[in-house]
Amino acid sequence: MIALLQEFFLTDYSSFLAAAVSHVYFHLLVTTILLLVVYLFYTRSKCIYLIDFSCYLPPDNLRVPASHFIEHSERCQVHEREAIDFHTKVAERSGVGNEACAPLSVHQMPPDSSLIRCREEIETVLFTVVEDLLSKHKVNPKSIDIIVSNCSIFCPIPSIPAMIINRFGFRSNVKSANLSGMGCSAGLLAVSLAKDLLKVHSNSLALVLSIEAVTPNGYRGNVKSMLLANALFRMGGVAILLSNKKRDRQTARYKLKHLYRTHMGSNDQSYMSVYQENDKSGHLGVSILRSLLHVAGNALKTNITDLAPAVLPYSEQLLYGWSVIRKKIWTVSTQNEIHLPNFKKAFDHFCIHAGGRAVIDAIEENLGLNKEDGEASRMTLYRFGNTSSSSVWYELCYLESKGRVKKGDRIWQISFGSGFKCNSAVWECISHPDPNVRNAWSDRIHLYPVEIPIIADH
Numbered sequence: 001m002i003a004l005l006q007e008f009f010l011t012d013y014s015s016f017l018a019a020a021v022s023h024v025y026f027h028l029l030v031t032t033i034l035l036l037v038v039y040l041f042y043t044r045s046k047c048i049y050l051i052d053f054s055c056y057l058p059p060d061n062l063r064v065p066a067s068h069f070i071e072h073s074e075r076c077q078v079h080e081r082e083a084i085d086f087h088t089k090v091a092e093r094s095g096v097g098n099e100a101c102a103p104l105s106v107h108q109m110p111p112d113s114s115l116i117r118c119r120e121e122i123e124t125v126l127f128t129v130v131e132d133l134l135s136k137h138k139v140n141p142k143s144i145d146i147i148v149s150n151c152s153i154f155c156p157i158p159s160i161p162a163m164i165i166n167r168f169g170f171r172s173n174v175k176s177a178n179l180s181g182m183g184c185s186a187g188l189l190a191v192s193l194a195k196d197l198l199k200v201h202s203n204s205l206a207l208v209l210s211i212e213a214v215t216p217n218g219y220r221g222n223v224k225s226m227l228l229a230n231a232l233f234r235m236g237g238v239a240i241l242l243s244n245k246k247r248d249r250q251t252a253r254y255k256l257k258h259l260y261r262t263h264m265g266s267n268d269q270s271y272m273s274v275y276q277e278n279d280k281s282g283h284l285g286v287s288i289l290r291s292l293l294h295v296a297g298n299a300l301k302t303n304i305t306d307l308a309p310a311v312l313p314y315s316e317q318l319l320y321g322w323s324v325i326r327k328k329i330w331t332v333s334t335q336n337e338i339h340l341p342n343f344k345k346a347f348d349h350f351c352i353h354a355g356g357r358a359v360i361d362a363i364e365e366n367l368g369l370n371k372e373d374g375e376a377s378r379m380t381l382y383r384f385g386n387t388s389s390s391s392v393w394y395e396l397c398y399l400e401s402k403g404r405v406k407k408g409d410r411i412w413q414i415s416f417g418s419g420f421k422c423n424s425a426v427w428e429c430i431s432h433p434d435p436n437v438r439n440a441w442s443d444r445i446h447l448y449p450v451e452i453p454i455i456a457d458h
Helices: 002-043 066-076 081-093 115-136 160-168 183-200 224-232 246-250 268-272 292-311 314-329 357-367 375-384 388-401
Strands: 049-055 146-150 175-179 205-211 237-243 254-263 274-278 284-288 349-352 410-417 421-429
Touching: 049 115, 049 246, 049 388, 066 081, 081 224, 115 160, 115 205, 115 237, 146 160, 146 183, 160 175, 160 205, 175 183, 183 205, 183 237, 183 254, 183 388, 183 410, 183 421, 205 388, 224 284, 237 388, 254 292, 268 292, 292 314, 292 357, 292 410, 292 421, 349 357, 349 375, 349 388, 357 375, 375 388, 388 410
Parallel strands: 146 175, 146 205, 349 410
Antiparallel strands: 049 237, 049 254, 205 237, 254 421, 274 284, 410 421
Protein backbone atom coordinates (compact mmCIF):
# COMPACT_ATOMS: atom_id res chain seq x y z
CA MET A 1 0.00 0.00 0.00
CA ILE A 2 2.79 2.42 0.91
CA ALA A 3 4.60 1.59 -2.33
CA LEU A 4 1.47 2.40 -4.31
CA LEU A 5 1.07 5.76 -2.55
CA GLN A 6 4.73 6.63 -3.18
CA GLU A 7 4.36 5.74 -6.84
CA PHE A 8 1.17 7.88 -7.08
CA PHE A 9 2.76 10.95 -5.45
CA LEU A 10 5.96 10.65 -7.45
CA THR A 11 4.02 10.38 -10.70
CA ASP A 12 1.79 13.34 -9.75
CA TYR A 13 4.80 15.45 -8.71
CA SER A 14 6.62 14.70 -11.96
CA SER A 15 3.55 15.75 -13.92
CA PHE A 16 3.26 18.89 -11.85
CA LEU A 17 6.95 19.72 -12.35
CA ALA A 18 6.70 19.15 -16.11
CA ALA A 19 3.63 21.38 -16.28
CA ALA A 20 5.41 24.12 -14.28
CA VAL A 21 8.45 24.01 -16.54
CA SER A 22 6.22 24.17 -19.62
CA HIS A 23 4.41 27.13 -18.07
CA VAL A 24 7.70 28.96 -17.47
CA TYR A 25 8.88 28.30 -21.01
CA PHE A 26 5.53 29.54 -22.36
CA HIS A 27 5.79 32.82 -20.40
CA LEU A 28 9.41 33.23 -21.48
CA LEU A 29 8.41 32.77 -25.12
CA VAL A 30 5.54 35.26 -24.80
CA THR A 31 7.82 37.80 -23.10
CA THR A 32 10.46 37.38 -25.81
CA ILE A 33 7.86 37.91 -28.55
CA LEU A 34 6.47 41.00 -26.80
CA LEU A 35 9.97 42.49 -26.41
CA LEU A 36 10.68 41.80 -30.08
CA VAL A 37 7.41 43.47 -31.09
CA VAL A 38 8.20 46.52 -28.93
CA TYR A 39 11.73 46.72 -30.38
CA LEU A 40 10.44 46.51 -33.95
CA PHE A 41 7.77 49.13 -33.19
CA TYR A 42 10.29 51.63 -31.89
CA THR A 43 12.89 50.99 -34.60
CA ARG A 44 10.68 50.66 -37.67
CA SER A 45 10.43 54.44 -38.22
CA LYS A 46 13.93 55.42 -37.14
CA CYS A 47 14.98 56.43 -40.66
CA ILE A 48 14.91 60.11 -41.57
CA TYR A 49 14.47 60.71 -45.28
CA LEU A 50 15.33 63.86 -47.19
CA ILE A 51 12.63 64.09 -49.85
CA ASP A 52 14.04 67.20 -51.55
CA PHE A 53 15.46 70.68 -50.97
CA SER A 54 15.28 74.00 -52.80
CA CYS A 55 17.97 76.71 -52.78
CA TYR A 56 17.16 80.34 -53.54
CA LEU A 57 18.41 81.81 -56.82
CA PRO A 58 18.59 85.63 -56.59
CA PRO A 59 17.81 87.66 -59.75
CA ASP A 60 20.77 89.03 -61.69
CA ASN A 61 19.86 92.64 -60.90
CA LEU A 62 20.91 92.01 -57.28
CA ARG A 63 24.50 91.05 -58.16
CA VAL A 64 27.30 92.80 -56.25
CA PRO A 65 30.51 92.80 -58.35
CA ALA A 66 33.71 93.78 -56.52
CA SER A 67 33.78 97.11 -58.35
CA HIS A 68 30.22 97.82 -57.26
CA PHE A 69 31.01 96.85 -53.69
CA ILE A 70 34.07 99.15 -53.54
CA GLU A 71 32.32 102.09 -55.21
CA HIS A 72 29.36 101.72 -52.88
CA SER A 73 31.67 101.82 -49.86
CA GLU A 74 33.32 105.00 -51.13
CA ARG A 75 30.18 106.91 -52.10
CA CYS A 76 28.27 106.16 -48.90
CA GLN A 77 31.03 107.93 -46.93
CA VAL A 78 30.41 105.67 -43.97
CA HIS A 79 33.94 104.24 -43.64
CA GLU A 80 37.33 105.89 -43.35
CA ARG A 81 39.81 105.56 -46.22
CA GLU A 82 41.84 102.91 -44.41
CA ALA A 83 38.71 100.83 -43.84
CA ILE A 84 37.72 101.14 -47.52
CA ASP A 85 41.20 100.02 -48.60
CA PHE A 86 40.90 97.02 -46.27
CA HIS A 87 37.44 96.30 -47.69
CA THR A 88 38.94 96.33 -51.17
CA LYS A 89 41.81 94.03 -50.22
CA VAL A 90 39.47 91.48 -48.60
CA ALA A 91 37.00 91.61 -51.51
CA GLU A 92 39.79 90.95 -54.01
CA ARG A 93 41.07 87.90 -52.11
CA SER A 94 37.84 86.52 -50.62
CA GLY A 95 37.04 84.06 -53.38
CA VAL A 96 33.59 85.65 -53.80
CA GLY A 97 32.82 86.29 -57.47
CA ASN A 98 30.89 88.98 -59.29
CA GLU A 99 27.65 86.97 -59.47
CA ALA A 100 27.07 86.85 -55.70
CA CYS A 101 24.01 88.88 -54.72
CA ALA A 102 22.82 91.14 -51.93
CA PRO A 103 19.22 92.17 -51.09
CA LEU A 104 17.79 95.34 -52.62
CA SER A 105 18.13 97.23 -49.32
CA VAL A 106 21.93 96.89 -49.46
CA HIS A 107 22.02 98.43 -52.96
CA GLN A 108 20.44 101.63 -51.65
CA MET A 109 22.66 104.56 -50.63
CA PRO A 110 22.92 104.60 -47.73
CA PRO A 111 21.89 100.98 -47.14
CA ASP A 112 18.48 100.61 -45.48
CA SER A 113 18.62 98.20 -42.54
CA SER A 114 15.15 98.99 -41.21
CA LEU A 115 12.84 96.30 -39.86
CA ILE A 116 10.58 96.39 -42.89
CA ARG A 117 13.55 95.81 -45.24
CA CYS A 118 14.75 92.89 -43.11
CA ARG A 119 11.31 91.31 -43.31
CA GLU A 120 11.23 91.86 -47.06
CA GLU A 121 14.51 89.98 -47.49
CA ILE A 122 13.35 87.03 -45.38
CA GLU A 123 9.98 86.85 -47.14
CA THR A 124 11.52 87.15 -50.61
CA VAL A 125 13.90 84.25 -50.03
CA LEU A 126 11.81 81.87 -47.92
CA PHE A 127 8.46 82.36 -49.64
CA THR A 128 10.15 81.56 -52.95
CA VAL A 129 11.92 78.36 -51.84
CA VAL A 130 8.96 77.03 -49.83
CA GLU A 131 6.59 77.62 -52.73
CA ASP A 132 9.01 75.90 -55.10
CA LEU A 133 9.55 72.89 -52.82
CA LEU A 134 5.90 72.27 -51.94
CA SER A 135 4.57 72.77 -55.46
CA LYS A 136 7.26 70.54 -56.99
CA HIS A 137 6.14 67.60 -54.84
CA LYS A 138 2.46 68.57 -54.67
CA VAL A 139 2.62 68.79 -50.88
CA ASN A 140 -0.38 70.41 -49.22
CA PRO A 141 0.89 72.96 -46.62
CA LYS A 142 -1.60 71.50 -44.14
CA SER A 143 0.22 68.16 -44.30
CA ILE A 144 3.36 69.70 -42.74
CA ASP A 145 3.64 68.58 -39.12
CA ILE A 146 6.89 70.29 -38.05
CA ILE A 147 8.60 73.53 -39.11
CA VAL A 148 12.07 74.54 -37.90
CA SER A 149 13.86 77.69 -39.06
CA ASN A 150 17.22 79.29 -38.30
CA CYS A 151 18.47 82.84 -38.74
CA SER A 152 21.21 84.20 -36.49
CA ILE A 153 21.00 87.97 -36.77
CA PHE A 154 17.33 88.65 -37.46
CA CYS A 155 14.81 87.44 -34.87
CA PRO A 156 11.49 89.24 -35.50
CA ILE A 157 8.13 89.18 -33.77
CA PRO A 158 6.13 87.26 -34.99
CA SER A 159 8.81 84.65 -35.68
CA ILE A 160 10.05 83.41 -39.05
CA PRO A 161 8.05 80.15 -38.77
CA ALA A 162 4.96 82.30 -38.07
CA MET A 163 5.60 84.16 -41.36
CA ILE A 164 5.56 80.87 -43.24
CA ILE A 165 2.53 79.51 -41.35
CA ASN A 166 0.59 82.70 -42.11
CA ARG A 167 1.62 82.84 -45.78
CA PHE A 168 0.91 79.21 -46.65
CA GLY A 169 -1.88 78.39 -44.21
CA PHE A 170 -0.37 75.59 -42.12
CA ARG A 171 -2.46 73.71 -39.55
CA SER A 172 -3.05 75.23 -36.12
CA ASN A 173 -1.34 72.28 -34.40
CA VAL A 174 1.87 72.43 -36.45
CA LYS A 175 4.95 72.23 -34.23
CA SER A 176 7.26 75.19 -34.86
CA ALA A 177 10.65 76.34 -33.59
CA ASN A 178 13.15 79.05 -34.52
CA LEU A 179 16.90 79.05 -33.84
CA SER A 180 18.77 82.36 -33.57
CA GLY A 181 22.35 83.37 -32.75
CA MET A 182 23.70 79.94 -33.75
CA GLY A 183 25.91 81.16 -36.61
CA CYS A 184 26.72 79.43 -39.88
CA SER A 185 26.39 75.97 -38.34
CA ALA A 186 22.71 76.50 -37.55
CA GLY A 187 21.49 74.80 -40.73
CA LEU A 188 22.60 71.37 -39.55
CA LEU A 189 21.42 72.23 -36.03
CA ALA A 190 17.95 72.85 -37.46
CA VAL A 191 18.12 69.48 -39.23
CA SER A 192 19.19 67.91 -35.93
CA LEU A 193 16.22 69.43 -34.08
CA ALA A 194 13.83 68.31 -36.84
CA LYS A 195 15.36 64.83 -36.68
CA ASP A 196 14.78 64.64 -32.92
CA LEU A 197 11.17 65.77 -33.34
CA LEU A 198 10.62 63.20 -36.09
CA LYS A 199 11.92 60.50 -33.76
CA VAL A 200 9.14 61.37 -31.32
CA HIS A 201 6.30 62.10 -33.76
CA SER A 202 5.80 59.19 -36.14
CA ASN A 203 4.35 59.44 -39.65
CA SER A 204 5.28 63.14 -39.94
CA LEU A 205 6.67 65.68 -42.41
CA ALA A 206 9.17 68.36 -41.33
CA LEU A 207 10.04 71.57 -43.15
CA VAL A 208 13.47 73.04 -42.33
CA LEU A 209 14.34 76.61 -43.37
CA SER A 210 17.90 77.97 -43.26
CA ILE A 211 18.72 81.60 -43.99
CA GLU A 212 20.89 84.48 -42.84
CA ALA A 213 19.62 88.04 -43.20
CA VAL A 214 22.17 90.28 -44.90
CA THR A 215 20.12 93.49 -44.51
CA PRO A 216 20.73 94.00 -40.74
CA ASN A 217 24.23 92.55 -40.90
CA GLY A 218 26.09 95.48 -42.47
CA TYR A 219 28.79 97.00 -40.29
CA ARG A 220 29.32 100.78 -40.59
CA GLY A 221 32.42 101.21 -38.47
CA ASN A 222 36.15 100.90 -39.19
CA VAL A 223 37.35 97.93 -37.11
CA LYS A 224 39.00 95.47 -39.50
CA SER A 225 37.86 92.30 -37.77
CA MET A 226 34.26 93.50 -38.13
CA LEU A 227 34.61 94.53 -41.77
CA LEU A 228 35.24 90.95 -42.91
CA ALA A 229 31.54 90.04 -42.74
CA ASN A 230 30.65 92.86 -45.17
CA ALA A 231 32.93 91.40 -47.83
CA LEU A 232 31.94 87.73 -47.38
CA PHE A 233 28.23 87.38 -46.65
CA ARG A 234 25.67 87.35 -49.45
CA MET A 235 21.99 86.59 -50.03
CA GLY A 236 20.69 83.01 -49.99
CA GLY A 237 18.56 80.41 -48.24
CA VAL A 238 17.15 76.91 -48.49
CA ALA A 239 14.00 74.93 -47.74
CA ILE A 240 14.40 71.22 -46.87
CA LEU A 241 11.64 68.62 -46.67
CA LEU A 242 12.24 65.71 -44.26
CA SER A 243 10.05 62.71 -43.50
CA ASN A 244 9.96 59.62 -41.30
CA LYS A 245 7.18 57.98 -43.32
CA LYS A 246 8.14 54.57 -44.64
CA ARG A 247 6.34 55.14 -47.93
CA ASP A 248 8.40 58.28 -48.62
CA ARG A 249 11.50 56.15 -49.08
CA GLN A 250 10.36 55.54 -52.66
CA THR A 251 10.52 59.24 -53.55
CA ALA A 252 13.23 60.47 -51.17
CA ARG A 253 16.66 61.52 -52.43
CA TYR A 254 18.73 60.86 -49.30
CA LYS A 255 18.68 59.08 -45.97
CA LEU A 256 20.28 60.62 -42.88
CA LYS A 257 22.98 58.25 -41.61
CA HIS A 258 24.75 60.29 -38.93
CA LEU A 259 24.63 63.76 -37.38
CA TYR A 260 27.25 64.80 -34.84
CA ARG A 261 27.41 68.14 -33.03
CA THR A 262 30.44 69.68 -31.30
CA HIS A 263 30.38 72.79 -29.10
CA MET A 264 33.69 74.33 -27.95
CA GLY A 265 32.10 77.18 -26.00
CA SER A 266 33.80 76.25 -22.73
CA ASN A 267 37.07 77.48 -24.24
CA ASP A 268 37.41 81.29 -24.14
CA GLN A 269 39.36 81.54 -27.40
CA SER A 270 36.71 79.50 -29.22
CA TYR A 271 33.88 81.45 -27.61
CA MET A 272 35.29 84.84 -28.63
CA SER A 273 36.44 83.90 -32.16
CA VAL A 274 33.14 85.06 -33.71
CA TYR A 275 31.53 87.66 -31.48
CA GLN A 276 28.83 90.29 -31.97
CA GLU A 277 29.52 93.56 -30.20
CA ASN A 278 29.59 97.36 -30.48
CA ASP A 279 32.86 99.02 -31.43
CA LYS A 280 34.16 102.08 -29.61
CA SER A 281 32.01 104.32 -31.80
CA GLY A 282 28.88 102.37 -30.98
CA HIS A 283 28.56 100.60 -34.35
CA LEU A 284 27.21 97.07 -34.06
CA GLY A 285 29.03 94.30 -35.91
CA VAL A 286 30.33 90.75 -35.79
CA SER A 287 34.02 90.44 -35.03
CA ILE A 288 35.86 87.59 -36.77
CA LEU A 289 39.25 87.07 -35.14
CA ARG A 290 42.45 85.71 -36.73
CA SER A 291 42.32 82.75 -34.37
CA LEU A 292 39.23 81.48 -36.22
CA LEU A 293 41.12 79.00 -38.42
CA HIS A 294 42.91 77.49 -35.42
CA VAL A 295 39.65 77.30 -33.50
CA ALA A 296 37.84 75.71 -36.46
CA GLY A 297 40.62 73.13 -36.80
CA ASN A 298 40.36 72.12 -33.15
CA ALA A 299 36.56 71.92 -33.35
CA LEU A 300 36.80 69.73 -36.45
CA LYS A 301 39.26 67.36 -34.74
CA THR A 302 36.92 66.99 -31.77
CA ASN A 303 33.95 66.40 -34.06
CA ILE A 304 35.86 63.77 -36.04
CA THR A 305 36.67 61.93 -32.80
CA ASP A 306 32.94 61.16 -32.52
CA LEU A 307 32.26 60.73 -36.23
CA ALA A 308 35.23 58.61 -37.36
CA PRO A 309 34.39 55.36 -35.51
CA ALA A 310 30.93 55.38 -37.10
CA VAL A 311 32.06 55.93 -40.71
CA LEU A 312 35.68 54.86 -41.24
CA PRO A 313 36.52 51.29 -42.27
CA TYR A 314 38.27 49.19 -39.62
CA SER A 315 41.54 49.27 -41.58
CA GLU A 316 41.76 53.05 -41.22
CA GLN A 317 40.78 52.91 -37.55
CA LEU A 318 43.50 50.33 -36.85
CA LEU A 319 46.15 52.40 -38.66
CA TYR A 320 45.15 55.46 -36.65
CA GLY A 321 45.14 53.54 -33.35
CA TRP A 322 48.54 52.00 -34.06
CA SER A 323 50.04 55.41 -34.91
CA VAL A 324 48.80 56.80 -31.58
CA ILE A 325 50.32 53.85 -29.65
CA ARG A 326 53.58 54.10 -31.60
CA LYS A 327 53.85 57.82 -30.86
CA LYS A 328 53.45 57.21 -27.12
CA ILE A 329 55.98 54.36 -27.04
CA TRP A 330 58.66 55.62 -29.44
CA THR A 331 58.57 59.33 -28.77
CA VAL A 332 62.03 59.87 -30.32
CA SER A 333 61.25 57.99 -33.55
CA THR A 334 61.18 59.94 -36.78
CA GLN A 335 58.14 57.93 -37.87
CA ASN A 336 55.87 58.84 -35.01
CA GLU A 337 53.38 61.08 -36.80
CA ILE A 338 49.70 60.41 -36.16
CA HIS A 339 48.11 58.67 -39.14
CA LEU A 340 45.68 60.92 -41.02
CA PRO A 341 42.66 58.74 -41.88
CA ASN A 342 41.68 58.56 -45.54
CA PHE A 343 38.16 59.94 -45.43
CA LYS A 344 37.67 59.19 -49.11
CA LYS A 345 37.21 55.57 -48.04
CA ALA A 346 34.16 56.68 -46.04
CA PHE A 347 32.70 59.43 -48.23
CA ASP A 348 32.21 60.04 -51.93
CA HIS A 349 31.55 63.79 -51.73
CA PHE A 350 32.44 66.64 -49.37
CA CYS A 351 30.37 69.77 -48.68
CA ILE A 352 32.59 72.09 -46.63
CA HIS A 353 31.00 75.27 -45.33
CA ALA A 354 31.84 78.06 -47.78
CA GLY A 355 32.91 80.46 -45.05
CA GLY A 356 35.78 81.90 -47.08
CA ARG A 357 38.73 80.83 -49.17
CA ALA A 358 40.99 80.44 -46.12
CA VAL A 359 38.45 78.21 -44.35
CA ILE A 360 38.10 75.87 -47.33
CA ASP A 361 41.91 75.71 -47.79
CA ALA A 362 42.44 74.88 -44.11
CA ILE A 363 39.82 72.12 -44.00
CA GLU A 364 41.16 70.55 -47.20
CA GLU A 365 44.62 70.46 -45.67
CA ASN A 366 43.45 69.09 -42.32
CA LEU A 367 41.48 66.29 -43.97
CA GLY A 368 44.08 65.46 -46.62
CA LEU A 369 41.72 66.35 -49.49
CA ASN A 370 42.59 67.63 -52.94
CA LYS A 371 41.20 70.60 -54.86
CA GLU A 372 38.60 68.47 -56.63
CA ASP A 373 37.12 67.40 -53.29
CA GLY A 374 36.60 71.04 -52.35
CA GLU A 375 35.34 72.12 -55.76
CA ALA A 376 31.67 72.36 -54.75
CA SER A 377 32.61 74.61 -51.81
CA ARG A 378 34.84 76.91 -53.88
CA MET A 379 32.31 77.27 -56.69
CA THR A 380 29.51 77.98 -54.21
CA LEU A 381 31.61 80.66 -52.52
CA TYR A 382 32.48 82.15 -55.91
CA ARG A 383 28.96 82.30 -57.31
CA PHE A 384 26.79 82.82 -54.22
CA GLY A 385 29.24 84.11 -51.58
CA ASN A 386 29.02 83.00 -47.96
CA THR A 387 25.30 82.28 -47.55
CA SER A 388 25.96 81.12 -43.98
CA SER A 389 23.92 78.11 -42.83
CA SER A 390 22.58 77.31 -46.31
CA SER A 391 25.99 77.08 -48.04
CA VAL A 392 26.34 73.29 -47.63
CA TRP A 393 23.03 72.87 -49.49
CA TYR A 394 24.17 75.02 -52.42
CA GLU A 395 27.21 72.73 -52.55
CA LEU A 396 25.10 69.57 -52.65
CA CYS A 397 22.96 71.23 -55.31
CA TYR A 398 26.14 71.87 -57.34
CA LEU A 399 27.19 68.22 -57.12
CA GLU A 400 23.73 67.09 -58.23
CA SER A 401 23.69 69.52 -61.15
CA LYS A 402 27.05 68.16 -62.28
CA GLY A 403 25.58 64.65 -62.25
CA ARG A 404 28.20 63.43 -59.77
CA VAL A 405 25.90 62.08 -57.06
CA LYS A 406 24.88 58.48 -57.64
CA LYS A 407 22.70 56.05 -55.73
CA GLY A 408 24.67 54.63 -52.81
CA ASP A 409 27.04 57.62 -52.54
CA ARG A 410 27.74 59.12 -49.12
CA ILE A 411 27.97 62.88 -48.62
CA TRP A 412 29.67 64.58 -45.69
CA GLN A 413 28.38 68.07 -44.86
CA ILE A 414 30.64 70.06 -42.52
CA SER A 415 29.48 73.33 -40.98
CA PHE A 416 31.09 75.80 -38.58
CA GLY A 417 29.52 78.54 -36.52
CA SER A 418 29.91 80.97 -33.66
CA GLY A 419 30.10 79.55 -30.18
CA PHE A 420 32.28 77.84 -31.47
CA LYS A 421 30.52 74.91 -33.15
CA CYS A 422 31.35 72.23 -35.70
CA ASN A 423 28.60 69.96 -36.99
CA SER A 424 28.70 66.99 -39.35
CA ALA A 425 25.85 65.39 -41.28
CA VAL A 426 26.27 62.23 -43.33
CA TRP A 427 23.69 61.48 -46.02
CA GLU A 428 23.34 58.38 -48.16
CA CYS A 429 21.90 58.84 -51.63
CA ILE A 430 19.02 56.35 -52.07
CA SER A 431 17.91 57.39 -55.56
CA HIS A 432 19.45 58.72 -58.77
CA PRO A 433 19.21 62.56 -58.69
CA ASP A 434 18.31 63.93 -62.12
CA PRO A 435 20.93 66.58 -63.05
CA ASN A 436 18.46 68.10 -65.53
CA VAL A 437 15.92 69.09 -62.88
CA ARG A 438 15.90 72.87 -62.58
CA ASN A 439 17.60 74.26 -59.48
CA ALA A 440 19.74 77.19 -58.31
CA TRP A 441 22.69 76.05 -60.48
CA SER A 442 20.84 74.98 -63.64
CA ASP A 443 21.20 78.20 -65.63
CA ARG A 444 25.03 78.37 -65.39
CA ILE A 445 26.26 74.94 -64.35
CA HIS A 446 27.84 74.41 -67.79
CA LEU A 447 30.18 77.35 -67.05
CA TYR A 448 31.60 75.73 -63.91
CA PRO A 449 34.10 74.98 -62.51
CA VAL A 450 35.98 78.21 -63.15
CA GLU A 451 39.54 79.20 -62.29
CA ILE A 452 39.38 81.52 -59.32
CA PRO A 453 42.24 84.07 -59.28
CA ILE A 454 44.20 84.66 -56.09
CA ILE A 455 43.51 88.37 -56.49
CA ALA A 456 40.33 89.25 -58.37
CA ASP A 457 40.45 91.88 -61.09
CA HIS A 458 37.71 94.45 -60.63
